[in-house]
Amino acid sequence: MQFSDFHYFFWGVSLSALLSYLGRPAVSVLREMGRMTLFLLYAVWMLFRAPGKPIHILKQVKFIGAKSFFVIFLTAAFTGMVLGLQGYYTLTKTGTEGMLGSVVALSLIRELGPVLAALMVTGRAGSAITAEIGIMRITEQIDALETMALEPFKYLMSPKILAALVALPLLCSIFDVVGIAGGYLVGVKMMGVNPGAYLNGMEKSVEWKDVYSGLVKSFSFGLIISWVCCYKGFYTTRGAEGVSRSTTDAVVLSSILILIWDYFLTSIMM
Protein backbone atom coordinates (compact mmCIF):
# COMPACT_ATOMS: atom_id res chain seq x y z
CA MET A 1 0.00 0.00 0.00
CA GLN A 2 1.37 3.44 -0.98
CA PHE A 3 1.22 6.45 1.30
CA SER A 4 -1.46 8.16 -0.85
CA ASP A 5 -3.68 5.06 -0.57
CA PHE A 6 -3.22 5.03 3.17
CA HIS A 7 -4.02 8.76 3.29
CA TYR A 8 -7.18 8.25 1.27
CA PHE A 9 -8.09 5.26 3.36
CA PHE A 10 -7.42 7.08 6.59
CA TRP A 11 -9.05 10.42 5.76
CA GLY A 12 -11.67 9.15 3.33
CA VAL A 13 -13.12 6.53 5.63
CA SER A 14 -12.77 8.42 8.85
CA LEU A 15 -14.15 11.68 7.42
CA SER A 16 -17.16 10.06 5.84
CA ALA A 17 -17.75 8.10 9.02
CA LEU A 18 -17.46 11.28 11.05
CA LEU A 19 -19.82 13.19 8.76
CA SER A 20 -22.30 10.33 8.87
CA TYR A 21 -21.96 10.14 12.65
CA LEU A 22 -22.73 13.85 13.03
CA GLY A 23 -25.14 14.21 10.13
CA ARG A 24 -27.54 11.40 10.89
CA PRO A 25 -28.71 12.71 14.26
CA ALA A 26 -28.82 16.26 12.87
CA VAL A 27 -31.12 15.16 10.03
CA SER A 28 -33.19 13.18 12.50
CA VAL A 29 -33.59 16.20 14.81
CA LEU A 30 -34.51 18.45 11.87
CA ARG A 31 -37.07 15.94 10.65
CA GLU A 32 -38.58 15.68 14.14
CA MET A 33 -38.76 19.48 14.43
CA GLY A 34 -40.48 19.71 11.06
CA ARG A 35 -42.98 17.03 12.03
CA MET A 36 -43.69 18.75 15.35
CA THR A 37 -44.23 22.08 13.62
CA LEU A 38 -46.63 20.55 11.10
CA PHE A 39 -48.46 18.83 13.96
CA LEU A 40 -48.83 22.16 15.78
CA LEU A 41 -50.08 23.97 12.66
CA TYR A 42 -52.61 21.22 11.96
CA ALA A 43 -53.68 21.17 15.63
CA VAL A 44 -54.25 24.95 15.63
CA TRP A 45 -56.17 24.69 12.33
CA MET A 46 -58.31 21.93 13.82
CA LEU A 47 -59.03 24.07 16.91
CA PHE A 48 -61.06 26.34 14.64
CA ARG A 49 -62.40 23.71 12.28
CA ALA A 50 -63.28 20.94 14.76
CA PRO A 51 -62.83 22.07 18.36
CA GLY A 52 -64.64 19.03 19.77
CA LYS A 53 -67.79 18.83 21.85
CA PRO A 54 -68.12 21.28 24.78
CA ILE A 55 -68.60 18.36 27.18
CA HIS A 56 -65.26 16.86 26.10
CA ILE A 57 -63.52 20.21 26.54
CA LEU A 58 -65.06 20.66 30.01
CA LYS A 59 -63.95 17.17 31.02
CA GLN A 60 -60.40 18.05 30.01
CA VAL A 61 -60.54 21.39 31.86
CA LYS A 62 -61.53 19.40 34.92
CA PHE A 63 -58.70 16.91 34.37
CA ILE A 64 -55.94 19.41 33.55
CA GLY A 65 -57.20 22.26 35.74
CA ALA A 66 -59.39 21.23 38.67
CA LYS A 67 -57.50 18.02 39.41
CA SER A 68 -54.20 19.93 39.47
CA PHE A 69 -55.52 22.30 42.12
CA PHE A 70 -54.10 20.49 45.13
CA VAL A 71 -50.59 20.12 43.75
CA ILE A 72 -50.61 23.76 42.58
CA PHE A 73 -51.86 24.91 45.98
CA LEU A 74 -49.10 23.05 47.82
CA THR A 75 -46.34 24.15 45.45
CA ALA A 76 -47.52 27.75 45.52
CA ALA A 77 -47.83 27.88 49.30
CA PHE A 78 -44.31 26.60 49.91
CA THR A 79 -42.81 28.67 47.09
CA GLY A 80 -44.36 31.80 48.60
CA MET A 81 -43.14 30.83 52.07
CA VAL A 82 -39.58 30.24 50.82
CA LEU A 83 -39.70 33.56 48.98
CA GLY A 84 -40.86 35.21 52.21
CA LEU A 85 -37.95 33.71 54.14
CA GLN A 86 -35.26 34.34 51.52
CA GLY A 87 -36.61 37.79 50.71
CA TYR A 88 -36.67 38.77 54.38
CA TYR A 89 -33.09 37.48 54.86
CA THR A 90 -31.80 39.44 51.84
CA LEU A 91 -33.76 42.65 52.44
CA THR A 92 -32.82 42.97 56.12
CA LYS A 93 -29.19 43.28 54.98
CA THR A 94 -30.07 46.60 53.38
CA GLY A 95 -32.79 47.50 55.84
CA THR A 96 -35.50 47.34 53.19
CA GLU A 97 -37.64 44.51 54.53
CA GLY A 98 -40.68 46.72 53.93
CA MET A 99 -40.19 45.82 50.24
CA LEU A 100 -40.92 42.15 50.95
CA GLY A 101 -44.48 42.33 49.57
CA SER A 102 -43.18 43.77 46.26
CA VAL A 103 -40.43 41.16 45.97
CA VAL A 104 -42.73 38.22 46.67
CA ALA A 105 -45.58 39.46 44.47
CA LEU A 106 -43.46 40.49 41.49
CA SER A 107 -41.41 37.29 41.58
CA LEU A 108 -44.54 35.18 41.67
CA ILE A 109 -46.72 37.10 39.22
CA ARG A 110 -44.06 37.74 36.58
CA GLU A 111 -42.02 34.57 36.78
CA LEU A 112 -42.47 31.83 39.33
CA GLY A 113 -46.26 31.51 39.12
CA PRO A 114 -46.48 30.82 35.38
CA VAL A 115 -43.31 28.72 35.19
CA LEU A 116 -43.81 26.54 38.28
CA ALA A 117 -47.53 26.05 37.58
CA ALA A 118 -46.65 24.96 34.04
CA LEU A 119 -43.93 22.57 35.23
CA MET A 120 -46.28 21.01 37.78
CA VAL A 121 -49.05 20.61 35.19
CA THR A 122 -46.53 19.02 32.81
CA GLY A 123 -45.64 16.42 35.43
CA ARG A 124 -49.19 15.71 36.52
CA ALA A 125 -51.44 16.16 33.48
CA GLY A 126 -49.00 16.31 30.55
CA SER A 127 -47.55 12.90 31.26
CA ALA A 128 -51.07 11.46 31.58
CA ILE A 129 -52.10 13.01 28.24
CA THR A 130 -49.11 11.40 26.50
CA ALA A 131 -49.73 8.03 28.14
CA GLU A 132 -53.45 8.09 27.26
CA ILE A 133 -52.92 8.99 23.60
CA GLY A 134 -49.90 6.66 23.38
CA ILE A 135 -51.89 3.69 24.63
CA MET A 136 -54.69 4.56 22.20
CA ARG A 137 -52.09 4.56 19.43
CA ILE A 138 -50.50 1.20 20.24
CA THR A 139 -53.88 -0.49 20.80
CA GLU A 140 -55.06 0.78 17.39
CA GLN A 141 -57.85 2.92 18.90
CA ILE A 142 -56.63 5.90 16.87
CA ASP A 143 -56.61 3.76 13.73
CA ALA A 144 -60.17 2.73 14.61
CA LEU A 145 -61.21 6.40 14.66
CA GLU A 146 -59.60 6.92 11.27
CA THR A 147 -61.28 3.89 9.72
CA MET A 148 -64.62 5.31 10.89
CA ALA A 149 -63.72 8.41 8.81
CA LEU A 150 -63.52 10.43 12.04
CA GLU A 151 -60.81 12.98 12.75
CA PRO A 152 -58.64 11.94 15.72
CA PHE A 153 -57.65 15.57 16.33
CA LYS A 154 -61.28 16.49 16.98
CA TYR A 155 -61.66 13.84 19.69
CA LEU A 156 -58.20 13.70 21.20
CA MET A 157 -56.10 16.80 20.57
CA SER A 158 -58.47 19.77 20.22
CA PRO A 159 -60.29 19.33 23.57
CA LYS A 160 -56.98 18.86 25.40
CA ILE A 161 -55.31 21.86 23.76
CA LEU A 162 -58.31 24.13 24.39
CA ALA A 163 -58.57 22.91 27.98
CA ALA A 164 -54.87 23.59 28.61
CA LEU A 165 -55.24 27.10 27.16
CA VAL A 166 -58.08 27.76 29.63
CA ALA A 167 -56.68 25.92 32.64
CA LEU A 168 -53.10 27.20 32.74
CA PRO A 169 -53.90 30.93 33.21
CA LEU A 170 -56.43 29.96 35.91
CA LEU A 171 -53.94 27.74 37.73
CA CYS A 172 -51.30 30.43 37.40
CA SER A 173 -53.66 32.96 39.02
CA ILE A 174 -54.33 30.54 41.88
CA PHE A 175 -50.58 29.97 42.22
CA ASP A 176 -49.97 33.73 42.48
CA VAL A 177 -52.64 34.32 45.12
CA VAL A 178 -51.66 31.32 47.26
CA GLY A 179 -47.94 32.15 46.93
CA ILE A 180 -48.48 35.76 48.00
CA ALA A 181 -50.48 34.49 50.98
CA GLY A 182 -47.64 32.07 51.83
CA GLY A 183 -45.12 34.93 51.67
CA TYR A 184 -47.41 37.01 53.91
CA LEU A 185 -47.67 34.18 56.42
CA VAL A 186 -43.90 33.86 56.77
CA GLY A 187 -42.91 37.51 56.31
CA VAL A 188 -45.60 39.14 58.41
CA LYS A 189 -46.74 36.51 60.90
CA MET A 190 -43.40 34.82 61.53
CA MET A 191 -40.74 37.44 60.79
CA GLY A 192 -42.69 40.45 61.96
CA VAL A 193 -42.71 42.57 58.80
CA ASN A 194 -45.32 45.28 58.98
CA PRO A 195 -48.52 43.97 57.32
CA GLY A 196 -49.38 47.39 55.92
CA ALA A 197 -45.92 47.69 54.35
CA TYR A 198 -46.21 44.20 52.84
CA LEU A 199 -49.58 44.84 51.24
CA ASN A 200 -48.96 48.47 50.35
CA GLY A 201 -45.59 47.69 48.74
CA MET A 202 -47.22 44.97 46.72
CA GLU A 203 -50.07 47.21 45.60
CA LYS A 204 -47.70 50.00 44.56
CA SER A 205 -45.20 47.87 42.67
CA VAL A 206 -47.45 45.44 40.82
CA GLU A 207 -48.83 46.90 37.60
CA TRP A 208 -51.38 45.54 35.20
CA LYS A 209 -48.65 44.70 32.66
CA ASP A 210 -47.02 42.38 35.25
CA VAL A 211 -50.25 40.45 35.67
CA TYR A 212 -50.83 40.50 31.93
CA SER A 213 -47.33 39.19 31.15
CA GLY A 214 -47.78 36.34 33.65
CA LEU A 215 -51.09 35.36 32.10
CA VAL A 216 -49.70 35.54 28.56
CA LYS A 217 -46.85 33.30 29.64
CA SER A 218 -49.11 30.72 31.22
CA PHE A 219 -51.40 30.77 28.17
CA SER A 220 -48.42 30.03 25.90
CA PHE A 221 -47.15 27.36 28.30
CA GLY A 222 -50.58 25.73 28.05
CA LEU A 223 -50.09 25.51 24.30
CA ILE A 224 -46.55 24.10 24.69
CA ILE A 225 -47.61 21.42 27.18
CA SER A 226 -50.65 20.24 25.23
CA TRP A 227 -48.81 20.39 21.88
CA VAL A 228 -45.73 18.44 22.99
CA CYS A 229 -47.63 15.90 25.08
CA CYS A 230 -50.27 15.23 22.40
CA TYR A 231 -47.54 14.97 19.74
CA LYS A 232 -45.44 12.52 21.72
CA GLY A 233 -48.49 10.38 22.46
CA PHE A 234 -49.72 10.47 18.87
CA TYR A 235 -46.41 9.18 17.50
CA THR A 236 -45.87 6.48 20.11
CA THR A 237 -44.57 3.18 18.80
CA ARG A 238 -43.37 -0.16 20.18
CA GLY A 239 -45.65 -1.15 23.00
CA ALA A 240 -45.38 -0.45 26.69
CA GLU A 241 -41.74 0.57 26.44
CA GLY A 242 -42.70 3.04 23.73
CA VAL A 243 -45.39 4.59 25.95
CA SER A 244 -42.87 4.90 28.76
CA ARG A 245 -40.33 6.55 26.45
CA SER A 246 -42.91 8.92 24.94
CA THR A 247 -44.10 9.97 28.38
CA THR A 248 -40.58 10.71 29.59
CA ASP A 249 -39.72 12.55 26.36
CA ALA A 250 -42.91 14.61 26.60
CA VAL A 251 -42.21 15.75 30.18
CA VAL A 252 -38.55 16.53 29.50
CA LEU A 253 -39.16 18.34 26.21
CA SER A 254 -42.14 20.31 27.56
CA SER A 255 -40.14 21.42 30.61
CA ILE A 256 -37.16 22.52 28.51
CA LEU A 257 -39.35 24.36 25.99
CA ILE A 258 -41.20 26.09 28.83
CA LEU A 259 -37.93 27.40 30.29
CA ILE A 260 -36.52 28.48 26.90
CA TRP A 261 -39.77 30.12 25.83
CA ASP A 262 -39.99 31.82 29.23
CA TYR A 263 -36.64 33.50 28.62
CA PHE A 264 -37.74 34.82 25.21
CA LEU A 265 -41.11 36.05 26.49
CA THR A 266 -39.48 37.73 29.49
CA SER A 267 -37.00 39.53 27.25
CA ILE A 268 -39.85 40.68 24.98
CA MET A 269 -42.19 41.79 27.76
CA MET A 270 -39.69 43.45 30.09
Added chain:
Amino acid sequence: MIELIRLKKSFGKQLVLNDLNLKIPAGKITAVIGPSGEGKSVLLKHMIGLLKPDNGKVLVDGEDITWMGRRQLNRIRERFGMLFQGVALFDSMTVFENVAFPLEEKTRLSRDEIRERVHDALEHVGLKNVDDKYPDQLSGGMKKRVGLARALLLKPDIILFDEPTTGLDPIICNAMHRLIKETQERFGFTAVIVTHEVPSIFEICDYVAMLYQGRIQMRGTPAEIRETEDPVLRQFITGDLEGPLQFV
Protein backbone atom coordinates in the same frame (compact mmCIF):
# COMPACT_ATOMS: atom_id res chain seq x y z
CA MET B 1 -63.91 -4.32 -5.88
CA ILE B 2 -60.54 -3.59 -4.29
CA GLU B 3 -57.49 -3.82 -6.49
CA LEU B 4 -53.90 -3.67 -5.32
CA ILE B 5 -51.48 -3.01 -8.16
CA ARG B 6 -47.71 -3.54 -7.88
CA LEU B 7 -47.77 -2.59 -4.22
CA LYS B 8 -44.39 -2.10 -2.59
CA LYS B 9 -43.83 -1.29 1.08
CA SER B 10 -40.78 -1.42 3.29
CA PHE B 11 -40.13 -0.48 6.90
CA GLY B 12 -36.51 0.62 7.13
CA LYS B 13 -34.51 -2.01 5.32
CA GLN B 14 -37.20 -4.68 5.63
CA LEU B 15 -39.14 -5.15 2.41
CA VAL B 16 -42.64 -6.30 3.41
CA LEU B 17 -44.69 -6.03 0.22
CA ASN B 18 -42.86 -6.55 -3.04
CA ASP B 19 -44.73 -5.74 -6.27
CA LEU B 20 -47.87 -7.31 -4.88
CA ASN B 21 -50.95 -7.63 -7.09
CA LEU B 22 -54.34 -8.72 -5.76
CA LYS B 23 -57.99 -8.31 -6.70
CA ILE B 24 -60.70 -8.58 -4.05
CA PRO B 25 -64.05 -9.29 -5.72
CA ALA B 26 -67.13 -7.41 -4.50
CA GLY B 27 -69.73 -9.16 -2.38
CA LYS B 28 -67.50 -12.15 -1.61
CA ILE B 29 -65.36 -13.31 1.29
CA THR B 30 -61.64 -13.34 0.51
CA ALA B 31 -59.23 -14.79 3.03
CA VAL B 32 -55.60 -13.67 3.05
CA ILE B 33 -53.44 -16.34 4.64
CA GLY B 34 -49.71 -16.57 5.20
CA PRO B 35 -47.01 -17.11 7.80
CA SER B 36 -46.67 -14.71 10.73
CA GLY B 37 -44.75 -11.53 10.00
CA GLU B 38 -45.32 -11.71 6.24
CA GLY B 39 -47.23 -8.41 6.20
CA LYS B 40 -50.88 -9.51 6.09
CA SER B 41 -52.01 -6.74 8.45
CA VAL B 42 -49.85 -4.27 6.52
CA LEU B 43 -51.65 -5.35 3.35
CA LEU B 44 -55.04 -4.85 5.01
CA LYS B 45 -54.12 -1.38 6.28
CA HIS B 46 -53.21 -0.33 2.72
CA MET B 47 -56.75 -1.18 1.58
CA ILE B 48 -58.24 1.47 3.86
CA GLY B 49 -55.46 4.04 3.54
CA LEU B 50 -54.03 3.63 7.06
CA LEU B 51 -50.66 2.95 5.44
CA LYS B 52 -49.31 4.45 2.23
CA PRO B 53 -47.27 2.30 -0.14
CA ASP B 54 -43.77 3.24 -1.27
CA ASN B 55 -44.88 2.35 -4.75
CA GLY B 56 -47.97 1.00 -6.50
CA LYS B 57 -51.69 1.75 -6.33
CA VAL B 58 -54.77 0.85 -4.31
CA LEU B 59 -58.06 1.08 -6.20
CA VAL B 60 -61.47 0.90 -4.53
CA ASP B 61 -64.16 0.46 -7.17
CA GLY B 62 -61.80 2.03 -9.68
CA GLU B 63 -60.92 5.06 -7.53
CA ASP B 64 -57.23 5.41 -6.71
CA ILE B 65 -57.07 6.03 -2.95
CA THR B 66 -53.27 5.79 -2.69
CA TRP B 67 -52.51 9.50 -2.35
CA MET B 68 -56.02 10.83 -1.81
CA GLY B 69 -56.52 13.88 0.40
CA ARG B 70 -58.03 13.36 3.84
CA ARG B 71 -61.53 14.52 2.93
CA GLN B 72 -61.77 12.31 -0.15
CA LEU B 73 -60.25 9.39 1.71
CA ASN B 74 -62.82 9.80 4.49
CA ARG B 75 -65.57 9.63 1.85
CA ILE B 76 -64.16 6.25 0.77
CA ARG B 77 -63.64 5.12 4.37
CA GLU B 78 -67.33 5.67 5.10
CA ARG B 79 -67.92 2.59 2.96
CA PHE B 80 -65.60 0.51 5.13
CA GLY B 81 -65.81 -1.21 8.48
CA MET B 82 -62.82 -2.77 10.18
CA LEU B 83 -62.36 -5.31 12.92
CA PHE B 84 -58.86 -4.92 14.34
CA GLN B 85 -56.62 -7.70 15.60
CA GLY B 86 -56.75 -6.28 19.14
CA VAL B 87 -60.38 -5.18 18.48
CA ALA B 88 -59.46 -1.53 19.28
CA LEU B 89 -62.52 -0.86 21.41
CA PHE B 90 -62.31 2.51 23.17
CA ASP B 91 -61.29 1.39 26.64
CA SER B 92 -62.71 4.42 28.43
CA MET B 93 -66.20 3.74 27.03
CA THR B 94 -68.78 1.09 27.89
CA VAL B 95 -69.86 -1.50 25.33
CA PHE B 96 -72.98 0.52 24.52
CA GLU B 97 -70.99 3.73 24.07
CA ASN B 98 -68.44 1.93 21.90
CA VAL B 99 -71.04 0.55 19.53
CA ALA B 100 -73.13 3.73 19.55
CA PHE B 101 -70.10 5.97 18.90
CA PRO B 102 -70.11 5.88 15.07
CA LEU B 103 -73.87 6.44 15.01
CA GLU B 104 -73.67 9.38 17.41
CA GLU B 105 -70.86 10.98 15.45
CA LYS B 106 -71.98 10.30 11.91
CA THR B 107 -75.79 10.35 11.96
CA ARG B 108 -78.58 12.53 13.30
CA LEU B 109 -80.56 9.67 14.79
CA SER B 110 -82.44 10.23 18.03
CA ARG B 111 -81.27 8.62 21.27
CA ASP B 112 -84.06 6.02 21.06
CA GLU B 113 -83.20 5.11 17.49
CA ILE B 114 -79.52 4.77 18.39
CA ARG B 115 -80.41 2.58 21.38
CA GLU B 116 -82.56 0.36 19.19
CA ARG B 117 -79.92 -0.04 16.49
CA VAL B 118 -77.14 -0.72 18.99
CA HIS B 119 -79.22 -3.41 20.68
CA ASP B 120 -80.11 -4.94 17.30
CA ALA B 121 -76.42 -5.08 16.36
CA LEU B 122 -75.41 -6.55 19.72
CA GLU B 123 -78.19 -9.10 19.52
CA HIS B 124 -77.15 -10.03 16.02
CA VAL B 125 -73.68 -10.95 17.30
CA GLY B 126 -75.21 -12.85 20.22
CA LEU B 127 -74.63 -10.39 23.05
CA LYS B 128 -77.18 -9.30 25.65
CA ASN B 129 -76.98 -7.36 28.91
CA VAL B 130 -73.47 -6.10 28.31
CA ASP B 131 -74.35 -2.43 27.71
CA ASP B 132 -72.69 -1.12 30.85
CA LYS B 133 -69.62 -3.34 30.83
CA TYR B 134 -66.21 -1.95 29.92
CA PRO B 135 -64.00 -3.74 27.35
CA ASP B 136 -61.62 -5.02 30.05
CA GLN B 137 -64.57 -6.83 31.69
CA LEU B 138 -65.23 -8.90 28.56
CA SER B 139 -63.68 -12.15 27.34
CA GLY B 140 -61.66 -12.19 24.10
CA GLY B 141 -64.56 -13.66 22.11
CA MET B 142 -67.04 -11.12 23.47
CA LYS B 143 -64.71 -8.26 22.59
CA LYS B 144 -64.46 -9.51 19.02
CA ARG B 145 -68.26 -9.66 18.83
CA VAL B 146 -68.58 -6.11 20.13
CA GLY B 147 -65.99 -5.05 17.53
CA LEU B 148 -68.01 -6.78 14.81
CA ALA B 149 -71.23 -5.11 16.02
CA ARG B 150 -69.48 -1.72 15.85
CA ALA B 151 -68.10 -2.45 12.39
CA LEU B 152 -71.55 -3.52 11.13
CA LEU B 153 -73.52 -0.63 12.51
CA LEU B 154 -73.13 1.82 9.63
CA LYS B 155 -73.88 -0.98 7.14
CA PRO B 156 -70.58 -0.77 5.26
CA ASP B 157 -70.00 -2.15 1.75
CA ILE B 158 -66.63 -3.59 2.74
CA ILE B 159 -65.47 -5.04 6.06
CA LEU B 160 -61.82 -5.81 6.77
CA PHE B 161 -61.14 -8.43 9.43
CA ASP B 162 -57.64 -8.46 10.90
CA GLU B 163 -57.22 -11.89 12.48
CA PRO B 164 -60.76 -12.02 13.89
CA THR B 165 -60.20 -15.31 15.71
CA THR B 166 -56.71 -14.87 17.16
CA GLY B 167 -56.57 -15.95 20.79
CA LEU B 168 -59.98 -17.69 20.75
CA ASP B 169 -60.57 -21.35 21.55
CA PRO B 170 -61.55 -23.62 18.60
CA ILE B 171 -65.26 -23.63 19.40
CA ILE B 172 -65.54 -19.85 19.72
CA CYS B 173 -63.30 -19.59 16.68
CA ASN B 174 -65.75 -21.65 14.61
CA ALA B 175 -68.67 -19.70 16.06
CA MET B 176 -66.97 -16.47 15.01
CA HIS B 177 -66.40 -17.81 11.49
CA ARG B 178 -70.04 -18.82 11.23
CA LEU B 179 -71.12 -15.42 12.51
CA ILE B 180 -69.00 -13.68 9.86
CA LYS B 181 -70.43 -15.93 7.13
CA GLU B 182 -74.06 -15.43 8.25
CA THR B 183 -73.57 -11.69 8.57
CA GLN B 184 -71.96 -11.47 5.13
CA GLU B 185 -74.80 -13.44 3.56
CA ARG B 186 -77.37 -11.25 5.28
CA PHE B 187 -75.81 -7.87 4.41
CA GLY B 188 -73.88 -8.82 1.25
CA PHE B 189 -70.75 -6.82 2.02
CA THR B 190 -67.28 -7.53 0.64
CA ALA B 191 -65.18 -9.20 3.31
CA VAL B 192 -61.41 -9.48 3.52
CA ILE B 193 -60.20 -11.73 6.33
CA VAL B 194 -56.57 -11.89 7.34
CA THR B 195 -56.10 -15.12 9.23
CA HIS B 196 -53.93 -18.09 10.18
CA GLU B 197 -56.91 -20.36 10.68
CA VAL B 198 -56.36 -22.94 7.98
CA PRO B 199 -58.09 -25.05 6.94
CA SER B 200 -61.15 -23.92 8.96
CA ILE B 201 -61.33 -20.57 7.11
CA PHE B 202 -61.85 -22.50 3.85
CA GLU B 203 -65.35 -23.41 5.06
CA ILE B 204 -66.59 -19.83 4.94
CA CYS B 205 -64.57 -18.00 2.31
CA ASP B 206 -65.11 -17.75 -1.46
CA TYR B 207 -61.48 -17.03 -2.32
CA VAL B 208 -58.13 -17.54 -0.64
CA ALA B 209 -54.91 -15.60 -1.31
CA MET B 210 -51.61 -16.78 0.12
CA LEU B 211 -49.10 -14.03 0.97
CA TYR B 212 -45.49 -15.15 0.93
CA GLN B 213 -42.28 -13.14 0.61
CA GLY B 214 -44.15 -9.93 -0.13
CA ARG B 215 -46.20 -11.36 -2.99
CA ILE B 216 -49.37 -13.33 -3.54
CA GLN B 217 -48.06 -16.88 -3.92
CA MET B 218 -51.42 -18.14 -5.12
CA ARG B 219 -55.04 -17.02 -5.32
CA GLY B 220 -57.98 -19.32 -5.89
CA THR B 221 -61.09 -20.90 -4.48
CA PRO B 222 -60.70 -22.99 -1.32
CA ALA B 223 -61.04 -26.15 -3.46
CA GLU B 224 -58.20 -25.02 -5.73
CA ILE B 225 -56.02 -24.15 -2.77
CA ARG B 226 -56.68 -27.52 -1.12
CA GLU B 227 -55.65 -29.36 -4.26
CA THR B 228 -52.60 -27.29 -5.09
CA GLU B 229 -49.20 -28.91 -5.42
CA ASP B 230 -47.42 -25.66 -4.56
CA PRO B 231 -44.94 -26.74 -1.88
CA VAL B 232 -45.21 -23.49 0.12
CA LEU B 233 -48.99 -23.67 0.29
CA ARG B 234 -49.01 -27.37 1.02
CA GLN B 235 -46.59 -26.91 3.89
CA PHE B 236 -48.57 -23.96 5.27
CA ILE B 237 -51.87 -25.82 5.12
CA THR B 238 -50.55 -29.06 6.60
CA GLY B 239 -48.30 -27.32 9.13
CA ASP B 240 -45.28 -29.52 8.32
CA LEU B 241 -41.97 -28.44 9.81
CA GLU B 242 -40.09 -29.70 6.73
CA GLY B 243 -40.38 -27.66 3.54
CA PRO B 244 -39.59 -24.35 1.89
CA LEU B 245 -41.05 -22.28 4.77
CA GLN B 246 -38.28 -21.63 7.23
CA PHE B 247 -38.93 -21.33 10.96
CA VAL B 248 -36.61 -19.60 13.36
